[in-house]
Amino acid sequence: MKETPRILIVTAAFGEGHNSAARNMALALDAEGAVCQVSDPILQGAPMTTAIVSRAYRFVTNRLPWVWHQIYKSTDRCDFTKRQLPVLRYPEKAFGRMIDQFKPDAIVSTYPLYPYFLRRIRQGINGSVPMITVVTDSIEINASWLRAPCDHWLVTDAKTRERMDPPVPVDKITATGFPVHPRFASQDTLAEDDACSPFRILYFATTNPHMLSSQGRALLDVSSEIRLTIVMGRNVRKLVRRAKALQQAYPGRVRLIGWTRRVPKLLAHHHLVVGKAGGATVHEAIAARCPMLIHHLVPGQEEGNLQLLESIGGGALANAPRLLKGKVTGLLANDAGGWREMKRGLIRHNRSDGSQVAARFVLDYIKATQ
Secondary structure (H helix, E strand, C coil), X not given: CCCCCEEEEECCCCCHHXXXXXXXXXXXXXXXXXXXXXXXXXXXXCHHHHHHHHHHHHHHHHHCHHHHHHHHHHHCCCCCCCCCCHHHHHHHHHHHHHHHHHCCCEEEECXXXXXXXXXXXXXXXXXXXXXXXXXXXXXXXXXXXXXXXXXXXXXXXXXXXXXXXXCCCHHHEEECCCCCCHHHHCCCCCCCCCCCCCEEEEEECCCCHHHHHHHHHHHHCCCCCEEEEEECHHHHHHHHHHHHHHHHHCCCCEEEECCCCCHHHHHHCCCEEEEECCHHHHHHHHHCCCCEEEXXXXXXXXXHHHHHHHHHCCEEECCCHHHHHHHHHHHHHHHHHHHHHHHHHHHHHCCCCHHHHHHHHHHHHHXXXX
């Protein structure tokens, strides 16, 4: 293998899980001495279209999840070996230029379309570049991932590996864990015998102010021991009025955060996380051994993430205020016995080093195929 292997990591702006996996893979590969480039060929090739589609994706998944479910199911029937939309020729050309300019020893894709692109542009590159796909969903896997013409698949867990075989040969699938930030592998987390007083809940808000208000009150009304940290992300303008109203209604018990890079540390120091069932959020909770309640689930695409969390024993669905209140009340009963049981399930699962495991696999794969 070359002294300094070059890895092109390609992602897409449709869902934070793809970008998170790509960034974290780059961090882990950099630490192993590789040279990485993280790029979004769809964004570079069709920036205006991507911006419009990304906004529509976020709106539909947050406000009209049943509509997205139908769209998601329809992609199972698409033949991505043929270009579906004329606009995709521009991302394909951008992808080809990236390969020609960067000259990678391997390509890692965190989005299912790029292996199909590579098949169509392979004639324009020098030699065969291995394509490794990082599947960012769990258990319920869309056919676009399964039919992708790539050399190897990296998946989040053994159940997903089993579910993909067939049609993917099992010897071409490796369970590495989701590529979470490398920091998760080394940081300390709360112990299962923690006093849970106060009981700290980390709440990841969607773009819906009413949901934030109603669910926040439900959580805070469980007990005066509850302390709620609300992460508004990039939606501060939409959410800050309702968030501040909660802060005023429950003095000293609500902390507000906008966009932050400190998610690993926040998860490590909170007893419970409440958020949507996206791949990145669920697997970061798993990596931090922080029990999770799902307040928003996109049918189809995110159902497998919930199934994985439930199979570990580390979380559950609670997508209404009364369900959230009931679940948290149950977790805190009998000296927080329910919370401690969830915590033990996550400790047994013990998957906090997905990016490092995946990075070592990629480098070993390059070495074996050169």
